[in-house]
Amino acid sequence: MAYSLHFSALVVKYLPFFAVLRRPAAWLFTGALLGAHPARSQAPDLLAATYYVTGWLPLGGPTLGEEAPHLLAAPAPIPLTVGQSVKTTAASDEAQLYTFHMMAGQVAHVVADQQGADVVVTAQDPNDQPLAEVDNPNGSKGLEILWLQAATAGNYRVAVHPLEKNSTGTYQITLEAVRAATPADAQRLRAQQLMAEGRKLRGALTLRASSAAERQAATDKFAATYATWHELKDVREANLAMLSLAITSANAALVAAKLPSSTNKMTVYYSPGFEARALAIRANLEPALAFLTTKLHVSPVVNLAILNQAGWLLPHPQLQIPYGTPHSVPGLVLLPATLEFDKAVVAALKSGLTASQLRALEAAGGFIEQQMQAYFEDIAYHEMGHLYAYDYGVKAPTHWISEFLATYLMESYLIEN
Numbered sequence: 031m032a033y034s035l036h037f038s039a040l041v042v043k044y045l046p047f048f049a050v051l052r053r054p055a056a057w058l059f060t061g062a063l064l065g066a067h068p069a070r071s072q073a074p075d076l077l078a079a080t081y082y083v084t085g086w087l088p089l090g091g092p093t094l095g096e097e098a099p100h101l102l103a104a105p106a107p108i109p110l111t112v113g114q115s116v117k118t119t120a121a122s123d124e125a126q127l128y129t130f131h132m133m134a135g136q137v138a139h140v141v142a143d144q145q146g147a148d149v150v151v152t153a154q155d156p157n158d159q160p161l162a163e164v165d166n167p168n169g170s171k172g173l174e175i176l177w178l179q180a181a182t183a184g185n186y187r188v189a190v191h192p193l194e195k196n197s198t199g200t201y202q203i204t205l206e207a208v209r210a211a212t213p214a215d216a217q218r219l220r221a222q223q224l225m226a227e228g229r230k231l232r233g234a235l236t237l238r239a240s241s242a243a244e245r246q247a248a249t250d251k252f253a254a255t256y257a258t259w260h261e262l263k264d265v266r267e268a269n270l271a272m273l274s275l276a277i278t279s280a281n282a283a284l285v286a287a288k289l290p291s292s293t294n295k296m297t298v299y300y301s302p303g304f305e306a307r308a309l310a311i312r313a314n315l316e317p318a319l320a321f322l323t324t325k326l327h328v329s330p331v332v333n334l335a336i337l338n339q340a341g342w343l344l345p346h347p348q349l350q351i352p353y354g355t356p357h358s359v360p361g362l363v364l365l366p367a368t369l370e371f372d373k374a375v376v377a378a379l380k381s382g383l384t385a386s387q388l389r390a391l392e393a394a395g396g397f398i399e400q401q402m403q404a405y406f407e408d409i410a411y412h413e414m415g416h417l418y419a420y421d422y423g424v425k426a427p428t429h430w431i432s433e434f435l436a437t438y439l440m441e442s443y444l445i446e447n
Contacts (some may be wrong), residue, residue, distance in 0.1 A: 107187060110205040117202045118190070120147035125191035130205055132180035137215045139206040140188055142174040147199025149190050151176050156184030163226050166270045167277060170199055175267070177218045179211060214262060221258035225271065228252045232278050245360075249279045256286055273347050280345030280362045281333055287344055289335075295319060301338040304367040308336040311365060311407060318411055318443045322418045325442070330421035331361035332414055338367040356406060358413035360420075365410055369403060415439035 107127035108116055118126055132138055142151050148170040153161040164174050180186060190203060228251030231244065256271035276283035284291070284299040291299045292309060295316045300308035312334055323329050335345060342353045345364065351357055354366045380388065415436030419426070426432035 110188075110203070112205050112208055115202050115204040117145075117200060119200050120149055120190070120192045120198060125189040128188045128190070128203060128205075129185050130188075130208065131184070132178075132186050132208055133183045134180055135211060136180050136208055137211045137219075138176075138178040138180070138186065138208045140176040140178065141204045141206055142176070142190055143202040143204070144168070144170050144172055144174065145200045145202060146170050147201045148193045148197065149174060149201050150193050152189045153178050154187045154189070155180075156182065156186065158187075161186075162222060164222065165193060165229065166225075167273050168270065173266075177215065177222050179215065179219055217258055217262055221255050221262075221267065221271075224251050224255040224258070225274065228255060228274060228278070232274075245279055249275065249282045252278055253282060253286055272344075276345055276347055280335075280359045281331070283345050284335060284362075287341075289341065289344075296332060296334055298334040298336065300336040301341050301367050304336050304338065307367060308334070311336060311410065314407070315363075315410055315414065317447065318414060318440070321443045321447065322414070322439060326418055326422050326439075328418065328421045330417045332417050333362050334410075335362055335364045336367045337364060342366070354406075356409040356413055358416050361417070363410050363413045363417070365407065369406075411440040411443065412436050 105124065105126055107129040110116070110128050110130045112130075116128070120126070128140075130138065140151070140153075142149055150163065150165040151174045152163045153176060155161055162176060162178055164176050166172070166174060168174075176188065178186065178188075188203070190201065192198070228248050231248040231251060252271055252275035256268055256275055259268035259271055272283060272286060275286055281297075281299075289299045290302060290305065291297055292305070292312075294312065296312055296319055298308045298312045315334065319332055337344065339353045342364075343350070345362060346359050354369075356363075356365050358364065383391070413436070415438070416432070418439055419432070419435045424435055426435055
């Protein structure tokens, strides 16, 4: 079923684009794709696949990093001692308070293990002044780790509440340590603060629209967070910082990961070992870049990433797009470095065609393998069209119109060139 949806989605999403390539085998090839695929008689599957693809990157996008509402703490505070764990069911409209004593200069290490509840963890000093907040992009599973340093002696409080209203679930909170501070603790506290500042700056951003200055400010915070945790060799926290960085800026995530790159009119990032393929694809796309910039009088950031399966989700881990599917995120067009998916589609296609159909297809425009590779690489023009349409300010009311606009812009280039 998963393969059926993925394959059908690709055909439906890019069918109009492929038709305008003016290749001799275009319509015959596309018809064979639809006819050979097992989803051809499953309309519900095809409709689901259509939404699956066009819903990946909705125009306008979800708001990222929204701050959770401030909630009043109704239950009485629960005292914590070092090494003690308390399992709690998160209520939808209230925070649970926990309290423990610290001497001036000490550092506390608090861990909230999310077991179905996506929670925000905040800390206050003895005078109820806010000290820190953590909410990593790990959903309702995984750890929220809070570091806290006492300026004065007294009872410090930690509040835990659900990220969203009307949500429930459980979590387990543990006071791991209260101890004297170490030099590494200063770095941990700084990284935690940078992460919180980045999240606040990102609060108004969307996947599709934001000013360059706003996005860069948030990007800088997350990049500094990643560098600090990486220096401390804290793999878990470094990965979470990288995830926040990728959500904010796909290009920044590739830079932070130190992927090989080459800059000409367009910067291309590529997985090690795929430089030749990356440079060849860039050479094909750069004339379209110049054409659209001249015609539309806009200059969006358009970079290219040619990634293998190991690095496929690096620029956009939150989207979980299957490997091999060409797509775009703000400022970046992504194509696969290897063609395993193409080969799987070719095998499925051939299995559904008769010998005479195969001969007719090859006579019209070459072998299926060649057509398939060209088909997927040419989708990069379509994805560039998305970036230009967004930068031009077109607000498509539906996903399908958004796809049409991207195809229209690329057809204008292909016809004139």
